[in-house]
Amino acid sequence: MLLTWWRNRRRRKILASPMPEHWKTFLDQHVSQLSRLSPEQRELHYQRVQIFIQEKYWEGCNGFEITEEVQLLIAGQACLLTVGFASDCFDRLATVLVYPDTYVAKETMVNSIGVMTEGTSFRLGEAWNQGPIVLSWANVLEGAEIPDDGENVVFHEFAHYYDAIDREMNGTPPLNSEEAYQHWGEVMTREYDDLVDQLRHGHSRFINPYAATNPAEFFAVCSEHFFEQPLQMQEYSPELYETMKLFYRQDPAAADRG
Numbered sequence: 186m187l188l189t190w191w192r193n194r195r196r197r198k199i200l201a202s203p204m205p206e207h208w209k210t211f212l213d214q215h216v217s218q219l220s221r222l223s224p225e226q227r228e229l230h231y232q233r234v235q236i237f238i239q240e241k242y243w244e245g246c247n248g249f250e251i252t253e254e255v256q257l258l259i260a261g262q263a264c265l266l267t268v269g270f271a272s273d274c275f276d277r278l279a280t281v282l283v284y285p286d287t288y289v290a291k292e293t294m295v296n297s298i299g300v301m302t303e304g305t306s307f308r309l310g311e312a313w314n315q316g317p318i319v320l321s322w323a324n325v326l327e328g329a330e331i332p333d334d335g336e337n338v339v340f341h342e343f344a345h346y347y348d349a350i351d352r353e354m355n356g357t358p359p360l361n362s363e364e365a366y367q368h369w370g371e372v373m374t375r376e377y378d379d380l381v382d383q384l385r386h387g388h389s390r391f392i393n394p395y396a397a398t399n400p401a402e403f404f405a406v407c408s409e410h411f412f413e414q415p416l417q418m419q420e421y422s423p424e425l426y427e428t429m430k431l432f433y434r435q436d437p438a439a440a441d442r443g
Contacts, residue, residue: 192276199239204231208257216261217332218412221440226268233264233274242280249285249322258329259283259320262339265412266347269434275346280317287321318342335393335410335417344408348401356400358432365431372428377403391421408433416441 209231213219219227237260243251259281267273320338328337347358356373360366381397383390396406410418411429415438419426430436 195240196236196274199236200232204235208234211254211257212261215258215329216265217329218265218437219261221437222268230261230264230268233267234260236274237264240274241278244280244282246282246284249283251283255283255322255325259325259339262325262329262337263343266340266343266408266433275343277350278318278346282317282319283325284319284321286323318346333413335414337409337413340409340412341405344405345401348404354401356402356404358404360432369428369432372424373400373403376422376425391417412437 212231212234219230222230234257238256243256245251245255263275267275320342324338328339344358345354348354348356350359351357356377357366357369360369376392377397377400380390380392380394380403384394384397392403392410393406396403407418407425407429411426411433415426415436418429419438426438430438
């Protein structure tokens with residue numbers, strides 16, 4: 186209770202100063218999905234960007250410099266995911282790490298018979314359970330510059346944030362009822378299994394094949410399609426689109442349809 190009071194007090198102080206007009210101009214020009222929002226939603230988005238930039242600890246890695254542009258573009262895309270929620274600004278996230286480009290990370294893998302191997306892999310971004318969000322600036326830029334290809338590293342990694350709120354990265358974000366969890370499990374499991382099966386038989390699908398990695402990646406990839414290609418996603422699977430819409434409490438397909 187005290188922590189919530191202190192956070193709300195701090196945010197009121199942040200929002201007491203209006204967002205600079207050049208920030209709004211930058212966001213309107215570089216986060217194309219904002220054109221879907223109502224005036225009220227856009228104002229809420231601006232406020233959450235202000236809070237996000239002020240509250241999070243930002244660190245550039247491998248010599249990368251955190252600039253105002255970097256903060257605005259990352260926060261602008263990330264906070265788009267929050268617009269449907271009454272109160273959310275990634276409260277459990279403390280740190281955003283930004284690399285200039287694809288980076289190398291250590292990883293440990295265990296195969297089906299329990300053999301552990303250690304190595305490295307190239308990453309575009311990652312989200313850790315109760316840890317920082319890590320992003321490649323080159324890929325953040327690409328996601329903003331091509332806003333309708335279904336690939337956006339910011340949407341992807343911040344979807345993982347929601348997935349990990351319950352400390353499990355399993356493809357199920359926090360929902361508001363047992364009925365919602367049951368519906369989510371039925372739809373997402375069916376869609377995931379169908380994607381895996383179709384790819385196994387050499388058939389291409391609308392959903393990025395990376396989604397077949399596991400249920401957590403399926404949810405994150407679906408979030409990318411939902412915000413970047415909502416009409417195509419709705420045509421591909423109305424039930425999948427509706428399930429994503431019920432979680433994010435936004436309807437980008439309706440906005441695109443006009």
